[in-house]
Amino acid sequence: MFNIIEKKWYFLGFSGIIILAGLISLFAQGLNWDIDFTGGTSLQISLGQQFENSEIEQLVAGVIDGKVSVQKAGNEGTEVIIKTGELDAEKLRGVYTAIAEKYAIEDINSAVISADNFSAIVGKDLRESAIWASIIAALLMLIYISFRFELLSAVSAILALAHDVLVLLAVYSIFQISVNLTFVAALLTILGYSINDTIVIFDRVRENLKTSKKESVADVANKSVWQTMRRSVYTSATTIVTILALYVLGVPSIREFALPLIIGITFGTYSSIFIACPLWIMLSGEDKKKA
Numbered sequence: 262m263f264n265i266i267e268k269k270w271y272f273l274g275f276s277g278i279i280i281l282a283g284l285i286s287l288f289a290q291g292l293n294w295d296i297d298f299t300g301g302t303s304l305q306i307s308l309g310q311q312f313e314n315s316e317i318e319q320l321v322a323g324v325i326d327g328k329v330s331v332q333k334a335g336n337e338g339t340e341v342i343i344k345t346g347e348l349d350a351e352k353l354r355g356v357y358t359a360i361a362e363k364y365a366i367e368d369i370n371s372a373v374i375s376a377d378n379f380s381a382i383v384g385k386d387l388r389e390s391a392i393w394a395s396i397i398a399a400l401l402m403l404i405y406i407s408f409r410f411e412l413l414s415a416v417s418a419i420l421a422l423a424h425d426v427l428v429l430l431a432v433y434s435i436f437q438i439s440v441n442l443t444f445v446a447a448l449l450t451i452l453g454y455s456i457n458d459t460i461v462i463f464d465r466v467r468e469n470l471k472t473s474k475k476e477s478v479a480d481v482a483n484k485s486v487w488q489t490m491r492r493s494v495y496t497s498a499t500t501i502v503t504i505l506a507l508y509v510l511g512v513p514s515i516r517e518f519a520l521p522l523i524i525g526i527t528f529g530t531y532s533s534i535f536i537a538c539p540l541w542i543m544l545s546g547e548d549k550k551k552a
Contacts, residue, residue: 266483269539276424276536283431292434295330295441296344298388300381304343304356305334305374308364317341320363324355330439332513340374342513347378391445395426398449402456410463417541418459421532425455428528429521443514447521455529458497459537462489466538478545482538490534497530 265272296303314331321329321343330344348356353376361369399419406415429448433440465485473481501523508519 264483265486265535266479266539266542269535269543272531272535273539276428276532279431280424280427283427283434286431286434290434290437292430292440293437294388295439296346296379297441298385300379301344301346302348302353303375303377303379305340305376306343306360306369307335307340307372307374308360308366309339309372310364311339312341312364316363317343317360320359321345321356324359325352334513336512347380387442391442391448394445394449395452398452399423402452406456406460406463409460410467413545414463414541417537417544418456418463420540421459421537422452422455424532424536425451425525425529429525432524433521438520439517441517443517444521447518447525450522451525451529454500454526455533458493458530458533461492462486462533462538463541465489479542482542486534486538493530493534497526501526 312333314333317331318329321331325345325348327346332342334340334342343356357369357373360366361372366372399422402422403415403419406418426448429451432438433444462485465488466482469481469485469488470478473484476484504519504522504526508516508523511519
């Protein structure tokens with residue numbers, strides 16, 4: 262049986278490389294914050310025909326000076342959602358005129374489904390609320406796991422969750438994927454999903470420690486991880502297959518939620534199996550003791 266605890270540095274090193282690359286990217290270019298957080302203008306317009314996102318991006322970029330985000334909407338993909346920096350009345354009219362001329366829309370006002378402005382102050386409040394929500398969730402999990410197991414198990418589980426968050430942020434920063442409120446909802450979902458896997462493994466460790474008196478705690482932990490491996494992998498695999506179907510077949514708003522879930526659940530399962538228990542063994546110094 263492959264000894265996961267003994268080979269922990271391979272798994273920790275792999276995660277460390279991804280996180281380091283992410284931290285470098287975060288310092289170099291940061292996250293691609295959506296207007297939900299930075300403030301700006303969001304337009305949803307019915308074009309009544311199919312279109313390419315790049316066409317709209319070039320069209321709008323020719324009118325305004327700034328970053329433009331475009332995605333398809335509607336069941337038939339004939340509606341467009343345009344997100345950009347806050348537009349004044351003159352630039353807004355310019356965008357409407359350019360779109361109306363390009364797609365032969367006679368009455369652009371009737372084609373506009375929604376036009377909303379988000380201030381930077383509101384965006385800052387949303388960003389702070391998202392951070393606090395994640396911190397509070399982690400603290401509550403820390404308290405719960407401390408009562409159910411012990412403090413070092415809780416610390417190890419929270420560090421594994423921090424690993425999942427950092428990996429997800431690394432992917433989003435490196436590839437400059439837009440970060441919006443949907444991402445925050447997915448992130449909190451991932452935290453709950455990942456901690457469940459970790460608790461199952463720690464629970465098996467605790468049960469095995471009661472009956473494996475002649476084995477080292479490291480050996481018991483390795484055996485426990487393998488005993489729960491099939492359950493963890495199968496559960497995550499079936500979940501990811503479902504989410505992949507949503508990502509492939511769903512509308513853009515669903516894809517925005519599905520993408521971070523796919524990344525987060527994948528690495529959440531990885532951290533539950535290969536990171537949490539090895540961290541607990543390291544923090545507790547139990548690898549040389551007898552159970």
